[in-house]
Amino acid sequence: MILDFFEQFDIQKFESDIPTDEFDCGDEDLNDFIKNEVQFYKKQLIAMPYVVVEKGKTDKVLAYFTLSNDKIAVTDFASNNQFNKFKKKNFNKEKYLRSYPSVKIGRLGISKELHGVGIGTNIIDFIKLYFLEDNKTGCRFITVDAYNAAVPFYEKNGFEFLVKKDETPTQLMYFDLMSLMQY
16 A cells, blocks of 8 residues: 555655645644744754655645654653553563653644545555664654544554543554564
């Protein structure tokens, strides 16, 4: 499925000459980010934005996402007991650390005209492969602060709750890249 995706679409780093004014994913916060804030995040080295465009065209953003460095740390958990359960589940007698390197999906927006056709799953698959095949700095996990409405999408794509908090508008979720490793 991801091969079909790359026959039709390109993923590239966002450049300022790519027009974003017409982008509409149906979420005002995500629309505002790509139209008004993305340049700041890129210039300040806070996040690297990527866009999805039709193959050979850069005149219309069909989807976008941002990636930044992150970590899963003891402080993400309400108690040491929760952190110990996380370590036990993900690490078999390996060296335990107080934090583990990850990459964060900061924003993910898909044009309304492409909702429901699998673009989001293809983007997630791309990110997984991107860090498995070219893991330049060491990255064990992919994290996301998923809007509650997007939680089923991330669960479908293999993400799990780090700690579920019912009263918050977002949920911290993670994907363990080691689950894709072939031994």
